Amino acid sequence: MSNNSSKDSSEINKIWYYFRRKKLAMAGLVIVAMIFIMAVFAPLLAPHDPHSITRHRFEAPGTADHVLGTDNMGRDILSRVIWGARVSLLVGILASVTGTIIGITLGAVSGYFGGWVDNLLMRITELFMTIPRFVLALVVISFFGTGINRLILVIGFLSWPGMARIVRSEYLTHKSHPYVESGRVIGMSDWRLIFIEILPNVMPQVVVVATLDIATAILLEAGLGFFGLGDPNLVSWGGMLSLAQGYLRRAWWMSVFPGLAISLAVLSFNLVGDGLNEATNPRLQSEGFNTAESKLSGGKT
Amino acid sequence: MSKKGEGRSLGQYALLRIAQALPLIIAIIIINFLLINLAPGDPVTALIGEFPVPQEYVEEMRANFGLDQNIAVRLVRYLGNVLRGDLGFSFNYRVPVLDLVLNRLGRTIILMISAITFASIVGISLGVAAAKWRNSFIDNFAVAFATIGYSIPVFWSGQILILIFAIWLGWLPSGGLQSIRGDYFGWALIVDRARHMILPMLALSLRYMALTTRLTRSSLLETLNSDFILAAKSRGVKSRGILWNHGLRNAAMPIITVVGFHFTFMVAGSALVETVFGWPGIGRLLYTSITARDFPVLLGILLVVSVAVILVTLITDLLYAFVDPRVTYD
Amino acid sequence: MKKIDAYDDYILKIKDLVTEIKIPGQIIKPVEIENFLIPEGKIVGLAGESGSGKTMTAYSILDLFPTTAARVREGQILFKDKDLRGLSGNSLRKIRGQEIGMVFQDFSKIFNPVIKIGKQLKEELTAHGIKNQQERIARALDEVGLARDVADRYPHGLSGGMLQRVGIVAALICNPSLVIADEPTTALDVTIQAQILDLLKDLQAEKDFSLLLITHDLGVIADICDYVYIMYTGKIVEVGDVYEIYEAPKHPYTKGLLKGAFSMQGEEKSIKRPIKGSIPSLSELPQGCRFHPRCPEVMERCREQEPPFFNQEVACWLYEN
Numbered sequence: 043m044s045n046n047s048s049k050d051s052s053e054i055n056k057i058w059y060y061f062r063r064k065k066l067a068m069a070g071l072v073i074v075a076m077i078f079i080m081a082v083f084a085p086l087l088a089p090h091d092p093h094s095i096t097r098h099r100f101e102a103p104g105t106a107d108h109v110l111g112t113d114n115m116g117r118d119i120l121s122r123v124i125w126g127a128r129v130s131l132l133v134g135i136l137a138s139v140t141g142t143i144i145g146i147t148l149g150a151v152s153g154y155f156g157g158w159v160d161n162l163l164m165r166i167t168e169l170f171m172t173i174p175r176f177v178l179a180l181v182v183i184s185f186f187g188t189g190i191n192r193l194i195l196v197i198g199f200l201s202w203p204g205m206a207r208i209v210r211s212e213y214l215t216h217k218s219h220p221y222v223e224s225g226r227v228i229g230m231s232d233w234r235l236i237f238i239e240i241l242p243n244v245m246p247q248v249v250v251v252a253t254l255d256i257a258t259a260i261l262l263e264a265g266l267g268f269f270g271l272g273d274p275n276l277v278s279w280g281g282m283l284s285l286a287q288g289y290l291r292r293a294w295w296m297s298v299f300p301g302l303a304i305s306l307a308v309l310s311f312n313l314v315g316d317g318l319n320e321a322t323n324p325r326l327q328s329e330g331f332n333t334a335e336s337k338l339s340g341g342k343t
Numbered sequence: 344m345s346k347k348g349e350g351r352s353l354g355q356y357a358l359l360r361i362a363q364a365l366p367l368i369i370a371i372i373i374i375n376f377l378l379i380n381l382a383p384g385d386p387v388t389a390l391i392g393e394f395p396v397p398q399e400y401v402e403e404m405r406a407n408f409g410l411d412q413n414i415a416v417r418l419v420r421y422l423g424n425v426l427r428g429d430l431g432f433s434f435n436y437r438v439p440v441l442d443l444v445l446n447r448l449g450r451t452i453i454l455m456i457s458a459i460t461f462a463s464i465v466g467i468s469l470g471v472a473a474a475k476w477r478n479s480f481i482d483n484f485a486v487a488f489a490t491i492g493y494s495i496p497v498f499w500s501g502q503i504l505i506l507i508f509a510i511w512l513g514w515l516p517s518g519g520l521q522s523i524r525g526d527y528f529g530w531a532l533i534v535d536r537a538r539h540m541i542l543p544m545l546a547l548s549l550r551y552m553a554l555t556t557r558l559t560r561s562s563l564l565e566t567l568n569s570d571f572i573l574a575a576k577s578r579g580v581k582s583r584g585i586l587w588n589h590g591l592r593n594a595a596m597p598i599i600t601v602v603g604f605h606f607t608f609m610v611a612g613s614a615l616v617e618t619v620f621g622w623p624g625i626g627r628l629l630y631t632s633i634t635a636r637d638f639p640v641l642l643g644i645l646l647v648v649s650v651a652v653i654l655v656t657l658i659t660d661l662l663y664a665f666v667d668p669r670v671t672y673d
Numbered sequence: 674m675k676k677i678d679a680y681d682d683y684i685l686k687i688k689d690l691v692t693e694i695k696i697p698g699q700i701i702k703p704v705e706i707e708n709f710l711i712p713e714g715k716i717v718g719l720a721g722e723s724g725s726g727k728t729m730t731a732y733s734i735l736d737l738f739p740t741t742a743a744r745v746r747e748g749q750i751l752f753k754d755k756d757l758r759g760l761s762g763n764s765l766r767k768i769r770g771q772e773i774g775m776v777f778q779d780f781s782k783i784f785n786p787v788i789k790i791g792k793q794l795k796e797e798l799t800a801h802g803i804k805n806q807q808e809r810i811a812r813a814l815d816e817v818g819l820a821r822d823v824a825d826r827y828p829h830g831l832s833g834g835m836l837q838r839v840g841i842v843a844a845l846i847c848n849p850s851l852v853i854a855d856e857p858t859t860a861l862d863v864t865i866q867a868q869i870l871d872l873l874k875d876l877q878a879e880k881d882f883s884l885l886l887i888t889h890d891l892g893v894i895a896d897i898c899d900y901v902y903i904m905y906t907g908k909i910v911e912v913g914d915v916y917e918i919y920e921a922p923k924h925p926y927t928k929g930l931l932k933g934a935f936s937m938q939g940e941e942k943s944i945k946r947p948i949k950g951s952i953p954s955l956s957e958l959p960q961g962c963r964f965h966p967r968c969p970e971v972m973e974r975c976r977e978q979e980p981p982f983f984n985q986e987v988a989c990w991l992y993e994n
Contacts, residue, residue, distance in 0.1 A: 066490075169370050171604075172656065174648050176611030177629065178374075181641045184633050185382045185389065261496055265615055268498050269633060283499060287619065290517075294506050301499035309494035316490075568739075574783035576737050578797040578843055579770030588796065589785050596787075668787055668827045 057246065060321035067317020073310035081127040088121035092277045103295045111295040113285065119295060122277045123303050129267075129278040130307055133193050134260040140198025141259075142252045145205025150236050150244075152206065153213025164210070167203045175200040176265055183271045190273045193266065197259050205251050212244045246322035253315035257308045264304045279304045357661055364653050369422070371649045375642050376421045380414070382638075393636040394434040430646065431639035435632065440643035444625065448647065450520070451617070451624030454543055455609055462548035463555055463602070470559025474567065475586065485556050492553030497612040501546035501619035508542060515542055518621035543620040547612050551605070558601055562594040569593075596667055603659025610648055674914040677900045678985055680712040683751075684851050684883040685734070690748030692726075692733045694740070701955040703729040705907045706748070707982065711851070716877060716884040718894035718915070720930065721904035724952045727887045728778075730904070731853045735769055752851070771801045774844030774882075776873075778856035780836040783843075784828040790839055791824025794846060801847050813842045817872060834865040838872070845876065852877075855887045870896055891930055895919060903927050906955065906963045911987045923987040925968045962990065 061067055080087060089107075096116035103111035103119070110119040152163040179196050186192060216222060217240070225235050266272055267280020268287075279300040286296035382389040390404050407420075424430075430440040473485035509517035516539050521527070527535045566572065567590050575585055617626030625644055632640040687709035693700050703726040711717045719727050732738050733745050736757065750757040752773070757765060769775075777783045784793055791810055798806045811821045817838040828836060837857065844852055854873060858866040874897045877884050886898060894901050894915060901918055903911040903926065911924040922928045950967040953959060959966050965975040974990050983992045 165366075169367055172367055172607075172649065172652050173371060173374070174607045174610040174645075174652055176607075176614065177645050177648055180614075180629065180633060181378065181645050184636065184641060185378060185638070187383075257494070264496050265498065265611060268496075268615060269618070269630060271633065280496075283496075283502065286502065290502060290505055291510055294510075297499070297502045297506065301496070301502065304499060305491075305495045308496070309491060312490065312494055570739070570777075570779060570782035571785045573737060573739055574775075574777055574843075575785070575793075575796070576766075577735055577769055577775040577777075578800070579766050579768070579847075580796055580800045581766065584796060584800065588788070592787060593785065666787070668829075 053246070057318070057321045061317050064317045064320065066313050067321075070310040070313025070317065073306055074314055077127050077131060077307055077310070080124050081131045084125045084128055088118075088124045090118035090121040092117060092122045092125040094118075100289075100293050102293075103299075110299050111293065113282075113293065113296050114289055119282075119299055122282060123279070123299050125277040126279040126282060126300060126303060127307070129190065129273065129276050130260050130263060130304070133190065133197060133263040134256040134307075134311070136194045137197035137201060137259040137263070138252050138255040140194065141201035141255055142205055142248060144199070145202035145251075146209050146241070146244075146248060148202065149206035149209025150213050150241070153210035154217055154232065154236050154240070156214075160210070163206070167206050170200070171203045176262060179262065179266060180269060180271065183266060188271050188273055190276060193263060193273065197262050197266075201255055201259060201262075205248070205255065208247055208251055209244060212247055213240060216240045216243060246318075250315055250319045250322060253311055253318060257311035257315065260304065260308050260311070353661075353664060356664055360657055360660055364657050367653050368650055371646060371653075372422055372425050373418070375425075375646055376418055378642065379421075380417075389638045389642070390431055392434055392638045392640075396434060425646065430643040433632075433637055433640045435635045435637040435640070440639050443628070443640060444643050444647050447623065447625045447628050450622065451613055451626060454540065454547060454617070454622060454624060455613055457540065458544045458547040458613075459551060459602075459609065461544060462551035465548075466552040466555025467559045467598070469552075469556045471563060471586070471591065473556070473560045474563035474590075477564070482560075485560060489553045489557035489560070492549050493557070495549065496615075497546055497550055498615040498619050500549050501543065501616050504542045504546050505619070515539075517542070518619070520623055540622075543616050543622050546619065547609070547616045550608060550612060551602075554605060554608075555598065555602065558598050559594060562597045563590050566590050566593040596663060599659055599663050599666065603656055603662075606655045606659075607652055610652065674899070674916065676985070677710055677712065677717075677912060677914070680710075682713040683710050684713050684753065685709075685711040685885070686749070686751040686754075687734075688749040688751070690730075690733060690750065691746045692729055692743065693746045694743040696742070696956065699956055702746075703743075703907050703955060704733055706730065706909055708985075709902065709909065711883050711885055712900075714881055714883055715899045716874075716886060716897055718898035718901035719885060719887045719904060720889065720891055720894055720901055722930075722952050723889055725904045726907035727889075727904055728855055729907075731775065731855050731885070731887055734853065735773060735775065736765060737769070767801065770797055770849070771847040772849050772851065774847070774849040774852045776837075776840050776844045776852065776854040776857045778859055780833065780840045780860065781828075783840060784836070786828055788827075789824065790826055790828065790831075794824065794843060797843060797846060803847060809846065810842075813846045814839075816845075816876065817841055833861055834868065837861060837865075837869055841869075841872065841876070845880070845882075848880065849882060851883045851885065853885045853887070856889070857886070858893065859888070859890070866893075873897065891933075903930065906953065906958060908963065908988065909982070910964070910989070913986060923992055924964075924989045925970045925991075926964050929967075929969075962988075 089109075094117065096112070098108065098112050099114060099116040101108050101112040101116070103109060105111075108118050108120065110123065112118055113122070148163050148167070152160045152167075179200055182196050183192060213236075222235055222240060225239050230239065263272070263278070264280035264283070267278040268284045270281075270284055272278045272281045272284075282300035283297060283304075286293070286300070289296055379389040387401055387404055391401065407424075412420075428441050430444070432438075433440050433443055436443055469481075469485045469488070473482040476482055505517045508515045519539055521532070521536050521539055567585075572585055572589060575589060576582075613624065614626030614629050616622070617624045618630045621627065625648065628640065629644050631637075632644070687706055690704060690706045690709070691702055692704035693702050709730075719730060721727055729738075729743070732743070734750055734752075734757070736745060738744070745758065748758070752768070757768065760768070784790065794810050794813075795806050798809060803809065810824055814821055814823055819835060819838050819842070823831065823835065823839065828839075831839065840857075844854075857873065858869050861869060870893060873884065873886075877897075886894065888894060891901075898915050900912065900914050902909050903918075903924060905926050911918070911922070911927050913923075918927060919931065922931055949969075953963065953966070961977045962968070962971075962975040962980055965971045968975065970991060972990060978990075980988045980990045980993075982988045986992070
């Protein structure tokens with residue numbers, strides 16, 4: 043096993059080596075880190091209580107006390123943006139994790155066993171890809187009521203199909219590799235092969251998709267918040283935009299700053315995901331040179 | 344691989360794909376049914392909404408839905424009702440749900456079609472330019488636009504468009520279907536409505552445009568890199584011909600697939616954009632029905648929209664089969 | 674037969690050609706040819722193991738590479754005594770297809786899969802301003818033994834042999850005076866290889882174009898060529914008329930290749946590996962003669978100095994004087 047883990051760490055080093063070279067991906071990583079810091083240290087970083095209502099209503103940005111201005115109830119926008127990072131990150135990450143667990147399980151079983159199991163599971167996947175998940179999420183949350191746990195579960199349960207498909211195709215190629223065949227020969231159980239032998243080799247792809255799924259989950263959560271279905275007890279960027287909608291003429295800053303925050307968060311996770319994708323996929327690593335070489339040698343056999 | 348015409352014809356293939364779409368539609372109706380049954384409290388609430396309705400009506404709904412029967416009977420009844428077009432009654436609007444939804448559908452479709460058209464024209468042109476002049480300024484711009492545009496939530500881009508074009512510049516109306524006080528007829532009415540549609544259309548198209556730009560660029564680059572392009576050049580074919588006849592034609596296929604595949608984006612986007620701009624389509628109806636807790640309408644929208652997505656997927660599949668002679672219609 | 678450099682008219686003369694490819698961290702030179710001649714109306718072979726730079730030579734002639742990382746760095750490519758390297762993009766385009774036709778190895782990939790064959794041939798004719806397209810295509814298909822309705826089919830509806838015939842049509846339809854055929858039969862079934870080769874030979878005799886035939890298979894060369902160049906790591910190591918080379922090969926590399934060629938035909942099966950080792954990577958070329966690590970007749974001198982081309986025949990120290 044020590045052999046195995048050293049192989050893993052060298053794999054991670056290699057991915058990191060390529061990832062580090064991509065300026066945009068690194069920029070994304072820096073923004074992600076900043077949002078993390080904002081979320082974790084919100085109570086220390088926020089200059090005001092995000093919920094405290096004051097009589098400084100609709101104060102424009104730029105004052106010493108309220109750098110990004112105040113909203114219709116005199117609450118400090120900067121503090122609310124900082125606290126909002128908590129909900130976005132929490133929902134984004136946990137929903138993506140939920141979706142990933144479901145996606146890996148279904149995709150692995152589907153790809154590994156094939157046959158009617160695969161057929162059935164892929165039909166279900168197709169169904170879930172077809173249903174407009176934003177609308178379904180809206181309906182489910184209106185029925186069952188909101189709250190951060192429900193948001194995480196609903197978004198998570200609606201975001202596994204992409205993961206399942208990719209994991210399935212990875213398992214399809216891996217299951218005929220010699221290491222799996224020999225595992226089968228020495229009598230390893232299917233479950234051991236699926237979750238202990240093959241899974242680590244599929245992880246790079248899983249991490250890429252999971253990262254991109256965080257971005258989508260953040261967008262979805264913001265959309266639900268905008269529809270007034272966010273957790274009413276927590277500050278969320280989507281909810282801030284929902285509120286801003288009514289005061290666009292009066293207070294542009296109520297819309298601009300939370301919107302920027304969502305966009306930056308989504309952008310940064312997308313950049314990191316794209317960067318990871320290129321770093322884990324050797325075919326994309328240095329477009330031009332590698333393809334040139336493989337093409338030239340491939341042309342004459 | 345069989346030659347086109349030897350296996351199934353395109354018409355037969357279309358029938359087959361329609362047959363495959365039917366179980367999906369049934370499955371979606373079943374999901375709706377499960378939602379009603381799993382809803383907390385009395386399932387009748389999910390059928391009526393939270394309105395003070397006469398007790399007789401509640402009892403009638405109970406019987407009609409078969410709440411006193413076992414679940415299998417209920418499911419069959421529900422399927423029957425839905426297939427007959429009975430999606431329930433909206434107490435908020437005092438009309439049958441299906442009428443309400445179909446009535447709003449047209450406006451949403453107009454918004455979506457104009458957004459998709461606009462996004463495709465701009466996105467494909469930008470993607471082609473980027474691939475043609477690779478690593479130039481326009482390429483960098485296209486890549487940046489595609490990355491950023493894909494990350495901005497549509498409702499925020501809607502608000503920003505209102506701030507810039509309606510509030511600060513005052514060029515365009517900030518929302519609604521048409522001018523409230525305007526008494527327009529004929530041509531003037533069309534112009535007035537078009538002016539109201541510009542901003543929502545822009546907001547809705549942004550994300551799609553980013554997606555199309557990115558896809559066109561990468562797909563075209565890959566095509567232009569393929570062996571048959573080199574071979575065509577070796578035969579002396581002009582580079583303009585190569586770009587248009589070979590490059591774009593082949594690049595179009597992945598674009599068709601993905602654009603169809605991401606149609607659900609557009610559904611979500613439309614709901615949000617309509618809310619931002621007060622555009623009286625399905626999305627706006629969704630928002631008001633959530634606020635009013637008008638559950639039959641919510642379920643009706645979910646059903647209609649899901650069926651629409653299935654149809655769009657079907658159409659893109661057929662379009663693909665039509666464009667690509669290699670598809671063997673299995 | 675007279676020597677290849679004793680002719681009056683040459684369709685193609687290459688002088689001091691260097692082609693380079695940028696790879697991460699360095700530049701490699703897949704082609705370094707000092708002198709290369711194709712006499713008018715002759716069939717000239719270019720042979721060597723895969724990776725020896727044969728295909729890159731063909732790409733260099735047309736200045737057409739599958740990657741932007743490759744380019745011709747220096748040298749002259751005289752086609753009908755006119756240097757192709759001095760031509761503008763559009764003049765060079767007119768020469769491709771119309772004056773120089775190319776037959777590719779991988780016929781399954783050289784036509785756009787979603788456009789009908791006839792349309793792709795018309796596109797070529799249009800590019801060179803040729804009229805009567807319908808008639809011309811029908812005649813060209815006849816000449817290679819294909820039915821006329823092939824023009825209405827898509828590439829994936831044709832067999833390999835048929836596709837390569839269409840490939841030949843595409844190369845010949847504008848009546849070029851030089852045809853470059855890059856491993857035209859390698860990817861085909863053995864039975865069809867001979868047919869395609871015969872077809873090329875017949876068409877050459879009939880239309881009197883010059884043919885550059887690139888292959889790793891010396892059997893193919895023996896079949897149809899007048900002269901042959903032997904290439905190793907981008908350099909020409911030997912040239913001669915086909916009989917001479919087969920009767921009395923000089924370069925140890927040629928000798929090795931020939932043994933391989935005959936063992937392929939089953940006569941001397943005892944020789945399993947005609948040449949030991951494998952072709953070196955262009956980024957790690959050995960000192961001295963590039964072939965010396967694999968050469969059975971290696972001498973001290975070979976390790977230090979690269980041999981010049983002796984007597985316009987062979988680049989090997991064994992033949993100094």
